[in-house]
Amino acid sequence: MVYPKIDIKYGFSDPSDLEYFNSQVNVMDERLKAFGEVCLKHETGQFLPYVGTAAAVRDLIAIAEYFDGKGCNINYYGGSYGTTIGNYLINSKSSISTVSNPNSQPLSSVFPNRVGRILLDGMQDPLTHASEPPHLYWARLLESVDETFQGFAQGCALAGPYGCPLATNTSTGPGIIEWTKDLLAVCPSVGHRLNPHLNLI
Amino acid sequence: MAKSVTLVGLIHDALYHPAKWAAFASGTFYEFYQGIVQSTGSNLTLATRSAWGPPELKRQSAQDWTSYTFHAISCGDSIDGGDVTTQDVFDELIRVVKDVSPICEL
Secondary structure, three states, X not given: XXXXXXXXXXXXXXXXXXXXXXXXXXXXXXXXXXXXXXXXXXXXXXXXXXXXXXXXXXXXXHHHHHHHOOOOOEEEEEEOHHHHHHHHHHOOHHHHOOOOOOOOHHHHHHOHHHEEEEEEEOOOOHHHHXXXXXXXXXXXXXXXXXXXXXXXXXXXXXXXXXXXXXXXXXOOHHHHHXXXXXXHHHOOOOOOOOOOOOOOO | OOOHHHHHHHHHHHHOOHHHHHHHHHHHHHHHHHXXXXXXXXXXXXXXXXXXXXXXXXXXXOOOOOOOHHHHHHHHHOOOOOOOOHHHHHHHHHHHHHHOOHHHOO
């Protein structure tokens, strides 16, 4: 399956990039519809109604019971999205009362009694995960990415060329970032001018 | 030939694992840079690597396929988008790039 990408290298500071990006709305809309139809027709499409964190937690319970016996307490370590699995496992009904997805409801009143020892690291907000349309996730997913990249670049510059081969003896963090932008600038793009007739398969 | 979106994706993934930043910089990132310079004839330079041996780290594969696991789980868990349109999604992407992650804005 090919899912075409639109490559905008520099944010949308170039008005022509913004114009091009917006011109692809209808093209992408048609492709997304076609993609959805392909998914539904695929032999695994029948399982789509069961995809989700609620189902993952039920699987987790089943696996734990296989090893530790029926009714066992669940000991769980989760990081990042795994913290969402953990929150689905431990949260009470009242704490996710804003969740309107029925897929989430049965969890809330069943599994708190099964909680053993739980460690959640790198929290994802379970409320927004379950109560907002998914396209609003992006803002949260990228919330700290610029600051983190600055940390990477600063660390590389401090390490110098013997610790980080991207650096020179005089590199700075901002310099590494600019160098990365220059590298992106000479990289070929993909799909900047999408072929609207590109076959999805 | 490696594409810009590939590098952006590799960096984005690597940022999540700071304990592996040194390995990433010495391995995948540096190899990507070398590959681009060789394939494009770019004169983009940095320090010579004479004191370095070839990367001993296993190279991460830059996947050309897309996993839809995240999308499927996100849609399964979240509320229905209702009357959200593709234009709304594009508008949100533009907003996020400008307001949340503007590092690549020139």
